[in-house]
Amino acid sequence: MGRNAERKLSGDQFSFRYLDHELGHMREVVRRLGVRSHELRVKTLDDAIFVPDAVAAANGRAGDRGGLLHGDGSVVTEAAGRRWPKPMPVTPTTVVDQDVIYGGRVFGHYGVFLLESLCRLWAAAQFDPSLPIVFNVQAFTSTQHQLLSVFGIDPERLIVLTEPTRLRRVHIPEPIAELTHWAHDRTGGFYRDAARRVLGECAVDHISDQPLYISRNKLSSSHRQTIGESELESILTENGFAIAHPETMSVADQIKLFNSHKHIFGTCGTALHNALFSLHRPHLHIFVDGLPPREFFLTSAIAEAPTTFIQCLSSGKHKDSRTAAHRLLPQLIEFWPLLQYLTEHRFITEISRNDTAYVSDHATALHSEAWVFSRIILAKRSKEPLTSTEEDEAVQYAEGSWPVAAALMWYSLDRDQQRVEALAGKLLTLVEAEQSPERIERYGADTILAMRRSLTSLPADLAHDLQAAAFDKLGAAQNGNTRRRNASELAIKRGEKNLSGDAFSFRFLDQDVNHIRDMVNRLGIRSHELRVSTLEDLIFVPDSVAVTNGGPGDRGGLLHEDGSVIAEASGRRWPKPMQVKPAQVLAQDVIYGGWIFGQYGHFILETPCRLWAIAQFDPSLPIVFNGRGTTAVQRKVLSAFGIDPERLLFPTEATLLRRVHVPEAISELAHWAHDRTGELYRDAARRVLGEHGPDQVSDQPLYISRNKLSSSYRQTIGEAALEKILSDNGFAIAHPETMSFEEQIKVFNSHRHIFGCSGTAMHNILFSLHRPHLHMFVDGLPMREYFLSAVVAGAPTTFIQCLSSGGREVPLTSMWRVLPQVVEFEPLLQYLAENGFVTQRAEGDATGVAQRTIELHSEAWIYTHVNLAQRARKDLTPAEEDEATHHAEASWPIAAMLMWYWSGRDPQRAAAMASRLQSLVQTEGSPERIERYGADAIFVTHRCLALLPPDLADDLLIVISDRLGLPPRGSHERPSANVGTTTADAAFVEVTKPVADDPIDAPIVEPRGPMSSGSVFGRRLWARLAGALFGMRQAFRGRPTGDSGGIAKD
CATH class of the missing domain: 3.40.50 (Rossmann fold)
Incomplete structure (x- = not known):
């Protein structure tokens, strides 16, 4: 990558206040950074293997990284950057057969994503704009999608690979920068071009002289806190500053903000990297505690923004260890030097030292609480005990601080059970008395996360009261996503007793016994009093409406009118907070039953979990379920639980429920059960x-x-x-x-x-x-x-x-x-x-x-593997294709699957497999094999008929019908969505049409007499008719007849 054209930075490019003792050190650090000017290149590589981080960690150790490897498992150095994957032998399970661009690793931290994850996209404009881009990531966040769009990347181009994958041809752009080390001289133009996409070519018409302060004051305590910001913001606002909280803004709004002011102030933190998008090179004034991190020097150099670092943050009266953890410990604003700097440069009017003393004293008290809270959390997570002095200080603060009491309660687990219970009582009293929205916003979410680990160690009544007070008082300030997480993790763990692996016996599992026991210990039996919540004016959102408003996989459920989630109705499958306008109203009382799951095991384990309360209500009261309806077997099961199917309602549109009774779930799949569940x-x-x-x-x-x-x-x-x-x-x-x-x-x-x-x-x-x-x-x-x-x-x-x-x-x-x-x-x-x-x-x-x-087993494995590949729209490897083709010579099930697999890839090979299938099926004499594979072979044949030559399709369908049984004609039971419509019709104020069976899915009825399949003419006609109807169904649904679909299930 050649450092021969690297220009070193100079400390003279920056100015410093109150950092005289660090100047020599800082200039030495800055001189290690460089700006390069070599020609940027793109390497093209064939048959590289992409390994996701999750697979690398599973094959190695937690923390091992994936990336791009050669076929022999060695690292592709051009794709590695500063975070190298570990060489490893790995067999790809999927193949991407088209050209792709390698984007590198996606980092969750905003600043690192901005500086590292985007650094290969400079080359995207050189390629076809539809060419996919492969990133090493499990999923993208909304903010990351916004940033990628700013750089001209359509989210449709992004490929997320979750398995080791062979990339037939991959283009690997050289990174344009390396965090804390160097940047290319084209890097600044790369970010400014992105800004122009947001701002327009002429950018902002007017750059304001009003100074801007970038605040961290609305961040929760899980982020590094800057104590004294509220007081500082008051002073700055009085002196004409604009105040911004980037975490509340879209990416586009942040870019506009950083292009609207000549002077930008803020504590050293990730949001200040937005200076990269500034077109007019504002002056940055960055508040620091000692030596600034190297990336801030590099950001300023790339942005060509004059920068002053002001030493005006400290660790207060506490000793900072300067380990990696110090970045998480709270900082205290030292007001006198900061206000002196602001006064000298005429950003504020002069303030006397006496005026700042009170402000500083108040901030110092808040900082001590924040420091003790954070220090306890770090000690618990790192499993390093507090010193006796730290522990005494924490106990003292816990007398008047609910955040410290919660953190210390969690820390004391497995150390002092008596203290845990005493702190829980103190915490309950303090939380109930809290009146400050700012403290709730700052500490609420993280206090709940610390508390929930302690609940199982508390007496049931105390745990119940503490949980109720915590969620009622602290959960209300959280946004939809945080409330969702808090409620899920808090999860009513009152009176829970963990299972023990000793309750089971194992044979030939010696190597896994410890792992099994650890897994079983995470399961629990609860014994608290079960409750029913009665709520008014809730919105029921069916899954289909949630998908329409969100995306595939989004779930519906019960929501408040403001779109937030009803925790009591959610269980482990949470709906997404969303704004939905109800299309109809259900005016009478109803019971909420939850979800109807299609798979028998999930239906047995999850759908009945709220039915324990049914006997408490009028037996005619309707029960609202989220689902398309019920099958005959499901209705039999519900009848066993005492539920008349006539009571079931399945609203198909967003519905306002005037009054709904929500029984608490009696169990949660793979997590816990109540002792009344049995x-x-x-x-x-x-x-x-x-x-x-x-x-x-x-x-x-x-x-x-x-x-x-x-x-x-x-x-x-x-x-x-x-x-x-x-x-x-x-x-x-x-x-x-x-x-x-x-x-x-x-x-x-x-x-x-x-x-x-x-x-x-x-x-x-x-x-x-x-x-x-x-x-x-x-x-x-x-x-x-x-x-x-x-x-x-x-x-x-x-x-x-x-x-x-x-x-x-x-x-x-x-x-x-x-x-x-x-x-x-x-x-x-x-x-x-x-x-x-x-x-x-x-x-x-x-x-x-x-x-x-x-x-x-070999036949079944190959058959299923081909099915899964087609279903997932993934290509078999050449070795897998060869093995499947070899077995298809004698196996009609595999020949059928390969016919389907090739139908959308190579029609000639699909036709060859159809001929092989026809020949093999004619000789099949095993009722067991027909029973096992027949129905699916028929299904697959129907999917391919429209793509085969007409005569071959006719003959194949006749043979399949004769040997394997007539095609299924409406034999598969569809859920009945009309059960209970009498009750529904009486209850809805505005009633939409009930769900009717799709007419295109009506059973195909075979004609009788001379037109029946008993005659040659009828057999030919029937074959063509069945194939044509199948093709019409697919076209009606907007799907190609040869596309992949799912027939494999557990």
């Missing part, structure tokens, strides 16, 4: 079984099989062979997907020992009245919800490591949950034999059975 499910079981359940509980062990599930679900390869072994040894075999809800409840109440792979059906254990022993087969760490279900059900549980990925590499994404698993017979049969469930089998028998599953 009884809620057992009462539901009694409604199905009768008061006492089955007369006799069998000693016959029961195996819950997934073997009849289609390939849309996660497959467990080897189950057929396992079922044969278990049946021979007297096991009962059950397939829940073939049973009614009532039959499933009965079967889970009829056996003392229940075996099965981890999966959604195992949550039916919640309905067991006699607490059977669960034997659950897992592949590594079980998911947390299974521990919670077992505890709620009171069922002793053993987790057996006897599933695996068959030696294949599992991607580090959520997609692993849908990839097929293979039964490892040797450990499983060993466990069954040791516990007397099967007779001892020879090792060779287990090996033979296991070997027969490997080929089946």
Whole structure:
């Protein structure tokens, strides 16, 4: 990158006040900084591997960084900058086949993002404006999107990659600056060009002589505090200064602000880097505490802004250790030198030293509180104890300071339980008496975060009262996002008892036992009094309306009329604060039920969690749910909980609810449950079984099989062979997907020992009245919800490591949950034999059975992997393509998936796969394979018909229909959105039309007689008609027939 054309900065470019003792040191620091003038270059590299930070940390240590690597795992130095990734061998799981620009790493801190994350974008104008830009980031914030737009980057160009990815061709611009080291002489023009996009070519018409002060006074205590700013702002305002708080402004407004004043003042902080956008080179007056950070010298040099550093901040009476943490400790404004400087330069009228004494004394008292608060927080986070002097000072301040009392209460956990309880009582009294909006705004959010860690150690009544006072008094001052976070983390943790990993047993999981126990210890059982909140004039926002107003993934829920979130109604899935005008009004009282989840396990675990309170209300009172409707199975489940389906309401538009009762949730998935949760499910079981359940509980062990599930679900390869072994040894075999809800409840109440792979059906254990022993087969760490279900059900549980990925590499994404698993017979049969469930089998028998599953697992793995690639719109690697093509020679399921995969990429290869599929399906003789793969092969074929040659499409559909079964014609049950419309019609003041089934999704009805598929003519006609209708449906929905869609699910 050549430093041969570097011009060193000089300390003479800056001026200093009250820093005489540091001048020599500062000039030496400045001389290490440079401005370069070499030719900037762009390196183009083929087949680089991009590794996200999250994957690098997962493969190495927390804090390890990702970046761009060569194929051998070595670092691409041109893409590394000053923060190097760690060389690592990594296999890419996805491929980006088009040219991309590498943007580098995205930093969350505003100043570092401004100075580093944008430093490669100078080259973006050299390329096609539609060329994607890859950044190393999990997600962009709103502010970051605003900044990128300022630099001419359309957010549509940004690619966020969450997995190791091969980049076929990547353009890597050289950075234009390196934080605290150097900048290129083109850097200033780069930022000023961005400013012109905001301001227009002529920029601001008039530059004001009014001095501007950039304040940090509205930042919370989680940022470095500058004590005395309120008093300083009063003095400056009286002397004609403008005051600005950048955190309350958009990026565009900040840029305009920094281009509107000739003199800009402020404490040394991130907002002052906005001087980079100034076109008229204002004079910066930066308040510092000792030696300024080097980046501020570089910013001033780039902006060509004359800068004076004024030593007028200090650590007060406290000793500053000058470690990295000192940047987080509060600073105190030293008024006398600052006001002297301002007076000398005629920014304010002269103020006597006596006048500043009172102001300084008041600020010093506030600074001591802030210092003690911050010092406690830093000690707790760094796990370094306070000194005895610091601890005594903290105890003294806690007598009159609720922020210090909260911080010290958190610090004292695991040190002094008696002190924790005493501080909690003091905190409750002090918080209730607080009247200062400024103190609440400064300390409220961080005090809640410190408090919530202590609540589980307090007596239930005290924890409850403290939580209520804290959120009522301190939460009200927070914005929507902070309130959302506070309520989620505070989470009504009153009277919670953590679970223990000792409550479970494990086999063949020795290497994970400590990790499992640590995970289980984070789960809890609560015992507080459950409550119902009654609220008036709330707005119900369906998910579909939230997505329209926000974006994909946004959730609806209950909101106040000002758009803020109702914490009591949110649970773990929080709606986004939004301004929504209700389209209709529901005038009568209603109960809020929460969300209807489509997946059976989530529906069982989450949807009923507010139904404990239903018996308290009139049984005709409507229940409002967020969802599109319910299926027949869901209505059966709700009936078991005593809910008449006629009571259910599913508003499809934003609706004003005049009066709504919001029961507290009785559990939160994978986090906690109330000690009344088990009884809620057992009462539901009694409604199905009768008061006492089955007369006799069998000693016959029961195996819950997934073997009849289609390939849309996660497959467990080897189950057929396992079922044969278990049946021979007297096991009962059950397939829940073939049973009614009532039959499933009965079967889970009829056996003392229940075996099965981890999966959604195992949550039916919640309905067991006699607490059977669960034997659950897992592949590594079980998911947390299974521990919670077992505890709620009171069922002793053993987790057996006897599933695996068959030696294949599992991607580090959520997609692993849908990839097929293979039964490892040797450990499983060993466990069954040791516990007397099967007779001892020879090792060779287990090996033979296991070997027969490997080929089946390979087919299922490739089939699912191709499906996932198509669904995620990602390309297979060449090796994956070759393996899939090889298996497609003999596997019609893989041939079907490859046909779909190629349909939008290479029509010729898609047609070849269609021919192969037609040939292989004609010879299929296995009912089991047809049952497993048939429905999805039909679905995939329908997606491709419009893209195949007409004759081939006709013949393929006929063969598929004959061999695999007629195409599904409305057989999949759609949620009924019209349940309860009678109640709804009576209740709404302004009623919109109820949701009607999409007419384009009406079942395809096959004609009878000579037009039926029984005749050759009818078969041809039917094939063309089915394909045409499928294409029309896709066109009606605005989707291409060959696009990727989801058929894989857990």
